[in-house]
Amino acid sequence: MTDDRFDDDRFDVWAPNAKTLSLVLDDATVPMTPAAEGWWTPADPVDAPAVARYGYLIDGAETPVPDPRSRRQPDGVHGLSQTFDPATFAWTDSAWTGRQLAGGSIYELHIGTFTPEGTLDSAIERLDHLVELGIDFVEILPVNGFNGTHNWGYDGVLWYTVHEGYGGPEAYQRFVDACHARGLAVIQDVVYNHLGPSGNYLPMFGPYLHEASSNTWGSSINIDGDQSGHVRDYILDNVLMWLGEYHVDALRLDAVHALEDSTAVHLLEEMAAEVDVLSAHVGRPLSLIAEADMNDPTLITSREANGYGLTGQWSDDFHHAVHVAVTGETTGYYEDFDSLDALAKVLTEGFFHNGTYSSFRGRVHGRPIDTAKTPTWRLVVCNQNHDQIGNRAIGDRLSATLNEHQLALAAVLTLTSPFTPMLFMGEEWGATTPWQFFTSHPEPELGEATAKGRIAEFSRMGWDESVVPNPQDLSTFTDSKLNWSELYAGPDGAVGDGASSQHARLFALYRDLLALRRTHSALTDPRFGEVSIEFDGESRVFVLNRGDVSILLNLGEQSATLPVVGEPPLVLLKTQDAVSLTADELSLPGFSAAILGPDAA
Structure with missing residues (x-):
């Protein structure tokens, strides 16, 4: 022995x-x-x-106090650390070759609200749903250690841990392995720009924080000050831990605009270089996707061209343009997107604000993308995500205000755009559950401050502050859990109840749109030059041409008729049965769309 x-x-x-x-x-x-x-x-x-x-x-x-690099916190972020050796897990993904972001689709989920149980193991039981839908990447909101029982994940204080309530690190390994077994790549959302308000003991150990610098969420991380080299190593080692030891395929980097770095080689550039080395070693693609409020293509420009060399970045401008087009909401940061010109510009130039005046910011914002050299897939886009839903006053999804046909328009715009599409959990069936901002801070004063802070945030958006749910109420969390019975009815897991189910019809539309992306190469063509737009602001008919495929949308209530010139193409998909194509014209009822093109190659 x-x-x-x-x-x-x-x-x-x-x-x-x-x-x-x-x-x-x-x-x-x-x-x-x-x-x-x-x-x-x-x-x-x-x-x-x-x-x-x-x-x-x-x-x-x-x-x-816990180890800054603790791998397990069985008693929470204030308790003792526990050793954990990731090498003891019996991986079964040796044949997994990874996935490139190009041509892919992403599904964003929060482990705590994705299933009733809110665990990694219960999430495994729903992975086949994502396979049936046609998803390529599963993006998980932050899972690292935070104080309390439930949280969005952006209050993490121990970056090397996996929250015990989700199942801890072993459950995380099982989840990644199960994803790979089904052909699903994994994106882990990580936060390197701030630390949560409770359980942060790092300043007792060393200068992890900037004492004189802060961002929206608290003190900035010291990545360019005295002794910052070790802090940078702390971050870089964490990046390599997820991608190496936990077999994750990509990281989504939260709010990189809050990373204050005055060094000659920005942390993001150094991160990309380290990840490229690891990718070559493990023999599969590894990606870094930035969330940034800068509209700066430097992030996704190659290091050879003096950029940071990240794989992709989020484009909020796309979300704003689609949101306004389908909802008509023009308050706050939506104000500049109040015409179809904004949607057309985003689809053909990547950013709407690319050196233009932003009324919400009160200044010029962004810079142009070199559309001749930048592939479209480097921009990750959505019509809903955790921020754009959860940071609304009541956490309302598009399904709270739009009908089935309008939801279909948002789906078509997102999944036929030239960019990398991302769905937010439940969007694919028009989930009616909200997704609200929730916390479980044990400290009463911190909980009260969080609730007051949320109310103050909404004044500029013109939302009713009196209806903002208290983040600390347990119901705010439980109400945000997906209700899978909206789509899957009965013990056999059958989808809905056929044609009578709005949820089933929307799910079928999302599934068909994702299938079209795989069978028609024009829909994943990465060239901005292959995108053209036609639209009529008065009738609200919008046409997106992607090579030999045309996406025609009637964003208005009134029916519209479009002439057909030449040989009529095939109707690859339509969102309403009343959409009709003859030799001479295409008829689009109000709030409908049709995709026309050749047979699959």
């Missing part, structure tokens, strides 16, 4: 701010001694079991 205890450096920690440091290991306290560059190591070799609870006493404190 072999002894499972061994000597190692698992308990070394970077803590240049500490004057004294001790390791608490199970029931023992072990003195630590300074090493090079602010690192500390146990004064004597540690004889520790493979699985051990541990923490650190800093400067004579009586209560230990």
Whole structure:
């Protein structure tokens, strides 16, 4: 019988701010001694079991705090850390070759509200739904350690952990492995621009934060100040952990505009270079997708052309243009998108604000994309996502105000656009459940401050502040869980009740649109030059031409008739039965769309 205890450096920690440091290991306290560059190591070799609870006493404190690189927090972010060896998992994805972002489709989900149970294992049981839908990438909102039982995930304080309520790191490995077994790539949403308000002990260890710099969510991360090299390593090592040890295929980088970096080589550029090295080593594509409020193509410009070399970035301008086109809402940041010109510009130039005046910001915003050299798929677009739903006053989806036909128009615009489409969980069947902003801060004062802060945020959007749900109420969280019975009825998991089900019809439309993307190469053609637009602002008829495929949308209530010149094409898809094509004309009822083109190649 072999002894499972061994000597190692698992308990070394970077803590240049500490004057004294001790390791608490199970029931023992072990003195630590300074090493090079602010690192500390146990004064004597540690004889520790493979699985051990541990923490650190800093400067004579009586209560230990977790390891900044903790892999498990069984008792929450204020408790002791627990060792975890990811190499013990028996992966079955050795044949997985990954997926490129080009031509792909993304499905964004939140583990806690995707299923009634809110766990990674229960999410595995719903993966076949995504396969049937035709999804390529599953994007998971942040899963790292936060204080409380439920949270959006953007209040994380321990970036190397997986929230125990979701199942912990072993469940995460099972989820990624199960995705790969079904041909689904995994995108993990990560937050490197701030830390949550409760359970952040990093400043006790070292200068992880900028004392004189802050962003919307609190103190900025120190990636360019004194001793920032180790902080950058802390981030870069975390990137490589997800992509390497956990077999994740891509990372979505939250709000990179909040990463203040004055160094010659921006952290994002350094990150992209490290990921390229890892990609070459593991032999599969690895992607980095930025969320940015800058409309700056530098992010997705190659490093050879003096860009950062990221794979893709979100385009909120697309969302805003589609939202206004299908809802008519023009308050707040939607104001500049109040004509179909905005939608046409986004589809042909990538950004609407590309050096133009933004009335919401009160200044010129963005810069142009080089459409001759930039592939369209580098922009990730949607008509709904966690931010654009959850940051509304009552977390209302498009389904709360639009009818079935209008929801279909939003789907067609998104899934036939020249960009990489992303769906938000439940969108594909017109889920009626809201997705609200929810927290579970145990500290009453923090919960109260969060609730007041939410109300203050909505004044510029013209929303009724009196209806904003309290993020701390449990019902705000439970009401946001998907109701799968809207689509799947009965013990056999059958979809809806056939033609009478609005949810089933919308699901079928999304499935058919994703299938068209796979069978008609024009719909995944990455060239901006292959996109052209025709529209009539008065009748609200909008035509998007993608090579030999034309997408015709009637965004208005009144019926419209369009002449057909030459040989009539095939109707590849229509959103209403009343859509009709003859040798001479195409008839589009109000709020309808048709896709015309040749047979699949």
